[in-house]
Amino acid sequence: MASDEKRIILRGRKVIGGIAEGEALVSKKPLMGWGNVNEKLGFTTERNHPLFEVPFKGKVLVFPEPRGSGGFMGYGRTRAYGNHPAAFVYRKVCTLTIFAAMIAKIPTVTDFDIDPLEVIETGDYVIVNGDEGIVEVIKKNKETQR
Amino acid sequence: MKLTDEEKRILDGEQGYLAQKCMEFLVAYGEAAGAERLVDIDGTADLHPGMKSSWIPDYAITLEEIEEAAKRGEKFKVPTFANKPIAPGFIVDGWETCCTWPNSDPEYHKKCMRNIQPFIQMGMIPTLSCDYYLVSSYSPTVGQHCSWGESSAIPWCNAILGARTNIDGCFQTAYLGKVPAYDMHLDENRVATVLVESETELKSDMEYDLFGWAVGEAVGLKVPAIVGIGKPTTSQLVKMNSSLNTGGEVRMYHIPGLTPEAPTLEAAFKGNKIKERIVITRQDLRRVYDMLNYAKDDDVDFVFLGCPHYNIIEVQKVARLLEGKRCKANLWVMTNPWTYKMAEMAGYKDIIERAGGKFLSGTCAGEMRGEMPPTKVMATDSAKQNYYITGHLHPKKLQVWYGTMEECIDAAITGKWRGEWRL
Numbered sequence: 001m002a003s004d005e006k007r008i009i010l011r012g013r014k015v016i017g018g019i020a021e022g023e024a025l026v027s028k029k030p031l032m033g034w035g036n037v038n039e040k041l042g043f044t045t046e047r048n049h050p051l052f053e054v055p056f057k058g059k060v061l062v063f064p065e066p067r068g069s070g071g072f073m074g075y076g077r078t079r080a081y082g083n084h085p086a087a088f089v090y091r092k093v094c095t096l097t098i099f100a101a102m103i104a105k106i107p108t109v110t111d112f113d114i115d116p117l118e119v120i121e122t123g124d125y126v127i128v129n130g131d132e133g134i135v136e137v138i139k140k141n142k143e144t145q146r
Numbered sequence: 147m148k149l150t151d152e153e154k155r156i157l158d159g160e161q162g163y164l165a166q167k168c169m170e171f172l173v174a175y176g177e178a179a180g181a182e183r184l185v186d187i188d189g190t191a192d193l194h195p196g197m198k199s200s201w202i203p204d205y206a207i208t209l210e211e212i213e214e215a216a217k218r219g220e221k222f223k224v225p226t227f228a229n230k231p232i233a234p235g236f237i238v239d240g241w242e243t244c245c246t247w248p249n250s251d252p253e254y255h256k257k258c259m260r261n262i263q264p265f266i267q268m269g270m271i272p273t274l275s276c277d278y279y280l281v282s283s284y285s286p287t288v289g290q291h292c293s294w295g296e297s298s299a300i301p302w303c304n305a306i307l308g309a310r311t312n313i314d315g316c317f318q319t320a321y322l323g324k325v326p327a328y329d330m331h332l333d334e335n336r337v338a339t340v341l342v343e344s345e346t347e348l349k350s351d352m353e354y355d356l357f358g359w360a361v362g363e364a365v366g367l368k369v370p371a372i373v374g375i376g377k378p379t380t381s382q383l384v385k386m387n388s389s390l391n392t393g394g395e396v397r398m399y400h401i402p403g404l405t406p407e408a409p410t411l412e413a414a415f416k417g418n419k420i421k422e423r424i425v426i427t428r429q430d431l432r433r434v435y436d437m438l439n440y441a442k443d444d445d446v447d448f449v450f451l452g453c454p455h456y457n458i459i460e461v462q463k464v465a466r467l468l469e470g471k472r473c474k475a476n477l478w479v480m481t482n483p484w485t486y487k488m489a490e491m492a493g494y495k496d497i498i499e500r501a502g503g504k505f506l507s508g509t510c511a512g513e514m515r516g517e518m519p520p521t522k523v524m525a526t527d528s529a530k531q532n533y534y535i536t537g538h539l540h541p542k543k544l545q546v547w548y549g550t551m552e553e554c555i556d557a558a559i560t561g562k563w564r565g566e567w568r569l
Contacts, residue, residue, distance in 0.1 A: 013180060015178050015180075016178060030366060030394070030395070032392075032537075034512065034534055034537070034538075035512050035515075035534040035535065035536075035537035035538030035539075035540075036533075036534060036537035037537070038540065045536075045537040045540040046533075046537055047440065047533075047536050047537070048437065064366065065366050065367050065395055066395055067362065067366070067392070067393065067394050067395045068297060068391065068392045068393075068395070068534075069296075069297050069391075069392070069534070070201075070295050070296065070297075070313050073201060077203075080203075092367050093179065093180065093329075094312075094313075094329060094367055094395065094397075095179070095312040095313040095314050095329070096313060096395070098175065098178045098179050099175075099201045099202060099314075101178065102174065102175065102178055102201075102202045102204075103201075103202055103203060103204075105204075111180075
């Protein structure tokens with residue numbers, strides 16, 4: 001269904017370089033760490049969170065910003081267990097997301113010209129070019145989605 | 147990132163291997179942050195002593211390296227305070243009474259205390275607490291650059307003291323006395339961007355806790371100017387800060403007429419037009435309260451108080467509520483080591499222990515990764531502890547009640563939860 005593909009380019013700023021691609025896993029709600037991330041299994045354990053127990057291994061993890069403790073680093077430490085995301089894409093940079101990206105050592109882009117949460121939906125195919133600060137989104141075909 | 151000649155020399159190893167390794171971290175961190183330079187810390191630093199006093203494993207300074215530096219007589223460059231120990235978190239005072247493993251083991255306690263000795267030798271003040279800033283006896287002043295950690299501490303530094311910090315306190319920043327200059331270190335990022343009005347004046351400690359959470363959820367990383375809350379006490383500010391930085395990621399805020407960078411509302415916005423306005427209503431507080439009351443069963447096994455670590459007036463309140471009473475449920479009252487000594491002198495420790503409660507310092511149930519008495523139903527007066535503890539215990543199910551200190555003490559004495567929405 002290549003003809004139905006819609007491609008969108010987002011331009012932002014590099015946090016960590018490298019190129020990675022994968023399916024997007026989008027959290028509209030900020031992500032929280034410390035007790036509320038399971039580093040070994042690679043998912044959020046925050047009760048009430050839409051992504052509770054949803055594994056992010058190999059996904060392009062898209063979220064607005066972090067919330068809470070410095071224990072947000074846990075999202076990066078999933079790397080030690082091989083359950084880290086393929087890339088991070090987030091709206092705004094702050095210390096917690098910088099450290100998580102440095103620990104995970106995965107392509108990470110932020111500070112975009114277009115809000116990534118307005119464009120990217122779970123299931124879209126995303127190519128993250130950390131070196132150039134470019135994120136390419138290939139929209140999932142709406143027809144086949146159903 | 148642009149380095150000074152001195153910084154370049156440190157990076158080249160002219161001041162030794164350890165300084166070089168610390169500088170390598172600061173450069174990598176600064177570049178990922180988009181910082182243009184480093185800034186000298188002229189305020190204070192804190193770090194979480196233990197096996198993970200560095201944030202990034204690739205740039206970690208090992209305990210052996212820290213021990214060697216301590217033996218060589220090396221010191222931290224700036225006044226450095228101990229946040230709560232992590233990896234592992236452990237009970238500093240009162241561990242003999244806790245009855246949980248491994249903290250009740252004397253060998254374990256000895257080992258944990260031994261791990262932090264090299265930090266102390268290097269000049270770290272053993273305040274060992276998430277709210278050490280309440281008892282440190284030395285605070286940064288307005289405009290000073292700092293490097294701190296912890297949810298409730300970050301807004302304390304930025305908003306209450308008017309000093310400047312991101313969430314990056316660690317061995318490296320304390321050792322070099324330098325930190326990347328970005329985000330909260332720069333004037334333009336400290337200006338209010340959203341006006342938050344409280345519909346009604348806040349009175350109780352719980353209202354401040356709930357309000358902080360509601361604001362955090364609404365504003366995320368923005369810098370709010372908060373009006374209409376009334377005159378918060380120290381306990382209330384600490385609670386609000388903890389919630390602002392748990393329900394959201396508020397590192398900085400202004401309360402016109404109260405916080406040092408905002409003598410007026412106009413000053414909070416630096417004369418900019420107010421573009422966004424949010425009102426926090428009673429209903430918002432109620433919604434947070436209901437979200438935190440994550441329990442159905444009225445029988446309470448465990449009451450946890452002291453997140454953030456209780457100050458001396460909070461411990462005094464607990465002692466007054468417990469005087470002559472006897473607890474049915476397990477009760478832990480957590481404070482910082484300095485306040486612990488003071489409470490011992492004042493006789494509060496004896497009162498709590500006579501009532502069957504445990505009086506402890508230096509950590510919390512969350513930081514102990516769920517090391518606690520066997521518990522199906524817990525009660526706490528802290529939104530932060532409430533919301534994290536279910537994650538810490540995952541996949542084990544835990545029910546948590548949330549209410550005032552008085553309701554929690556009542557639950558400890560009766561073994562029943564009788565808290566309710568009374569605002």
